[in-house]
Amino acid sequence: MTEAVLSLGSNLGDRRAHLLAAVNQLDSHVTAISGVYETPPWGDTAQPAYLNVVLIVNDRSATARDWLERAQACERAEGRIRDPERRFGPRTLDVDVIAVRQDDGTPVISDDAELTLPHPRAHLRAFVLRPWLDLRPDAVLPGHGPIAALLDTPETTADLAAMSPRPDLSLESME
Numbered sequence: 001m002t003e004a005v006l007s008l009g010s011n012l013g014d015r016r017a018h019l020l021a022a023v024n025q026l027d028s029h030v031t032a033i034s035g036v037y038e039t040p041p042w043g044d045t046a047q048p049a050y051l052n053v054v055l056i057v058n059d060r061s062a063t064a065r066d067w068l069e070r071a072q073a074c075e076r077a078e079g080r081i082r083d084p085e086r087r088f089g090p091r092t093l094d095v096d097v098i099a100v101r102q103d104d105g106t107p108v109i110s111d112d113a114e115l116t117l118p119h120p121r122a123h124l125r126a127f128v129l130r131p132w133l134d135l136r137p138d139a140v141l142p143g144h145g146p147i148a149a150l151l152d153t154p155e156t157t158a159d160l161a162a163m164s165p166r167p168d169l170s171l172e173s174m175e
């Protein structure tokens, strides 16, 4: 069995509907859904604000690679188009695999460019760490330490202050 932490983001079209579609597609594997946050764009600031959410997913038989394939299938289903000119540009849906653990709690580590684990930029992203903290206050990002501490670094504090919870857009009810 593996447990994965997935980060979902959307800043084009009906943002909540794109996030919800991914939750519904991952369906029975989803064991926890964070609150929804409105977040300033990271990495490429000339684009609309994002909605971000973090999911914990479990599957008895899934490998880390399976989670990547499922994440990409969710992106495709929401019509995501990659713009080679804008690496961190706007998108209907982005689903990143942040961290994966085996049954016994061992983290999966990978430096393969197709699937790098933990996600190589997660420690810099308040939009990943803050919703993850909602679900797992004691979580540790392998190689980087407790996520609570990562939200108190020069790389994350300004974005943390600029993001806002959107309880009005919660996905918990999955409607």
Ligand SMILES: Nc1ncnc2c1ncn2[C@@H]1O[C@H](COP(=O)(O)OP(=O)(O)OP(=O)(O)O)[C@@H](O)[C@H]1O
Pocket (backbone or CB within 6 Å): 068, 082, 087, 088, 089, 094, 095, 096, 097, 098, 112, 113, 114, 115, 116, 117, 118, 119, 120, 121
């Ligand atoms: N942990 C990971 N999660 C998702 N994609 C990954 C991961 N590690 C490597 N990749 C690879 O990254 C490639 C680019 O993914 P994508 O277009 O979603 O990046 P991005 O969302 O623009 O940037 P970022 O990964 O920084 O959020 C994918 O083809 C995928 O194979």
Ligand SMILES: Nc1nc2c(c(=O)[nH]1)N=C(CO)CN2
Pocket (backbone or CB within 6 Å): 008, 009, 010, 039, 040, 041, 042, 043, 044, 050, 052, 087, 088, 089, 094, 127
């Ligand atoms: N706030 C925010 N910024 C981003 C996001 C995201 O999900 N949320 N995803 C990106 C893709 O690399 C680039 N920038």
